[in-house]
Amino acid sequence: MVKTYSDAGVNKETGYHHVERIKEAVNKTHSVNVLSHLGGFSGLYELDCHEGVHPVLVSGTDGVGTKVKLAYEMGIHDSIGIDCVAMCVNDILCQGAKPLFFLDYLATGSLDPDISVAVVEGVAKGCQVANMALIGGETAEMPGVYHGSEYDLAGFAVGIVNKEDIITGNDISKGDVLIGIESSGIHSNGFSLVRAIVSDLSLNQKFGKSEKTLGQVLLEPTRIYVSEILNLRDHVSIKGMAHITGGGLYENLPRILPRNVSARVQTKNIPHQEIFSFLQNYGNINIEEMYNTFNMGVGFVVVIAEEDTDKTLELLGNSAFILGTIEDGNGNICLK
Incomplete structure (x- = not known):
């Protein structure tokens, strides 16, 4: 007969130990703006008057x-948290927002401290890359x-932008230039198709000419574009931005x-990444479906006036390239 919460499958003591173990990683993301502490009922963040x-x-x-299914199968849990931060923070970046703080939600059947701590440490690492504070979260044992001990992970990001500086895309016009920024791989989309393609392969087999295994290549964390875009925003008038998810x-x-x-x-301008060719060929996926599912090597797109092209490419560095142009049309895109 079930008499306690533990008998029903929920171990509260394990949850308490989880919180203690993640405190150091979480505190590393805090600035003077964070007024709360881990374990409180809510997170407090003070806005600077100069924002x-x-x-x-x-x-x-x-x-x-x-993608969490592959992480679980591979036993690699320290990068999936970076993915979670990236997927949220790259989205708010599209409006020109400076990231402020982040919250995570980790749900699992049975809390395994080694797994949960690795996941949250990854979240904290992603927050540090994005220069934002991890001010709270929830770990649910269900x-x-x-x-x-399988789990799911979600996140919530908040940033700030001056109302007059919100980037909407409304000013995009004929003659503007699309600048692509290379992805770090598949990022965190299309993994139901990925898993179907590689279902009969070993994730531990060596991939191509790299020293990594197939599983490691698939789990490469989503790139966070915060530092590059905020620097660009300070020097160039950005007309629009898109996170390619x-x-x-x-x-x-x-x-x-x-x-x-x-x-x-112009798809010929997109840097080739072997993982996409592999998935297309091994899975016998047509090119239209590939571009409709994956980022294909383009993780982020910035739209700028033609005269700002050289300066934008210089500021963004080697991973940026001319992706295409804006022309008269009806709001769609044409891949050549």
Whole structure:
């Protein structure tokens, strides 16, 4: 007969130990703006008066999808938290927002401290890269929903931008230039298809000419673009930005385009990444489906006036390239 919470599959003591073990990693992300402490009922973040004349808070939430299944199978849990931060913070970055703070939500069937601590340490590492504070979160043990120590992860990011500086894409016009910034790989989208493609392969087999295994290449964490974009924002008038996530270029670029223009993308300019060729060939996936599912090597897109092209490329560095141009159209994109 079930008599205690522990008998029902929830160990509160394990949860307490989890909180103690992540304190150091979490505290490393804090600045003087954080007024709360880990373990409180909420997170407190004090805004600086100089953040803007008309400060607007920008928020975003996301998860990492079924990429967590591969992380669990590989026993690699310290990078999936970076993915979670990246998926959220890259989204709010599209409005020109400076990241402020982050919260995570980790749900599992049975709390394994070694796994949960590694995940949250990854979240903290991602927050440090994004220069934002991890001010709170929730760890939920739900044995009736999740199997064993398998888990799911979601995050919530908040940033700030001056109202007059919000980047909307409304000013994008004919003749503007699309600048692509290379992805670090697949990032965190399309993994249901990825897992189907590699289902009969060993994740521990060596991949291509690299020293990494197939599983390690697939789990490469999502790139965080905060430092590059905030630096660019301070020197160039950015007209629009798109985070290339689920649906690839086809779905995400049109989200920022006015109805009277279209984007012409030169796919030959996109740096080749072996993982996408491998997935296409091994899975016998047509190219249209590939571009409709994956980022294909383009993790982020910036739209600028033609005269700012050279300066933008210089500021963004070697991973940036001319992706295409804006022309008259109806709000869609054309891949050439």
